[in-house]
Amino acid sequence: MNIxxxxxxxxNLEAFEAVLRDLEDTRPDRVVCLGDAVGYGPDPEAVVRRLQSLRIPCVMGNHEWALxxxxxxxxxxxxxxQSLELTRELLSPQGFRTVTAWPTTLHVEGALCVHGCPPQSVTRYLFEVVVEELPHLFSLYENPLCFVGHTHQLLWVRWDGNQGRIHRFRSDAxxxxxxxxxxxxxxSVGQPRDGDNRAKYVIWNTESxxxxxxxxxxxxxxTVQKILALGFPRINADRLW
Structure with missing residues (x-):
């Protein structure tokens, strides 16, 4: 199964729509979103509606939590x-109810999904975890695999039961x-902060x-034009480049 x-x-509707077009090529069996669908970008309502229409399950991010x-x-x-205050104005009552009802965790094919850090933190960043904490962190939940977002960077942690390390992706596999x-x-789909301005996501093949x-x-x-036209802080636009 491909997830x-x-x-x-x-x-960021343009980035999300580009990812959805890419999904038409990759044809995953399931899609899951790890939160922060809103905040910073100019189209929170449209993004939420697309997620709903495609029945993509989402966990709550720290931006939804703040709303x-x-x-x-x-x-x-x-x-x-300021971005979140504008986001709140741009969301319909239904959109607001939708994002604030998302759960803090999801389980997909045995994997744990959470926005910030396992087992269920919406706000903690993975890069805040030091190696010495890994034994305790992995003792808090049982899933062999956990997916997180929040940092806007591609990272991974490997734990063999005795030793653990935090890595950056050196290749795309x-x-x-x-x-x-x-x-x-x-x-991140809508605001990557890893030196590559393309939208990012991953595909997990459960069989291989x-x-x-x-x-x-x-x-x-x-996207930049819409951000500036709506009065969002300029840094939201500059970061996209």
């Missing part, structure tokens, strides 16, 4: 906070060893135990 895992669309918990907004920097457990950060990174070009200029 596409994507995250951090952040209201539901205004006190958490204080943890955001000023530009991110990761072969999972049956004797080890993994946490895989799938990057491989994870392949997909990189998809899209019309960045169109």
């Amino acid at each position: 596409a895992v994507l995250s951090d669309i952040h209201g 539901m918990n205004p006190d958490y907004l204080e943890w955001f920097n000023p530009s991110a906070r 990761l072969h999972l060893q049956p004797s080890a457990r993994y946490i895989v950060n799938v990057g 135990s491989t994870i392949v990174v997909r990189r998809v070009a899209y019309d960045i200029a169109k």
Whole structure:
């Protein structure tokens, strides 16, 4: 079975539509989203509606969490906070209800899906985890594989029961060893921050135990124009380039 895992669309409809076109070629059996479908980008309502129409299950990201918990907004920097306030205005009541009802975790073919860090953190970044913490972290849940988003970067952790390391993707394919457990950060569709401005997602083949990174070009200029026209902070546009 092929399962596409994507995250951090952040209201970027052009990037999301480009990924959906790519999915027509890769033909996964299932698709799952790891949250932060909204925030930063100009089309939160359209992105949410597309997710709903395609019946793509989503977990809650920290941006959805902040919409539901205004006190958490204080943890955001000023530009991110302004972006979320604009996002709230752009979401319909139905869109708001949809994103704030997403669960914090999903289980897909034995894999755990969470936005930030296992077992169910919406807010913690994978890069905040130090190697010394890995024994405790992996003791908190049993799944051999966990997918996360949140960092906007492609990362993976391998744990063999005794030792663990945090890696960056050196190639676009990761072969999972049956004797080890993994946490895989799938990057970002709508606002990658890894030096490559293409939209990213991964495909997990459950039979071959491989994870392949997909990189998809899209019309960045169109998204940038909409971001600026709607009054979002300019940094949201500049980051896309």
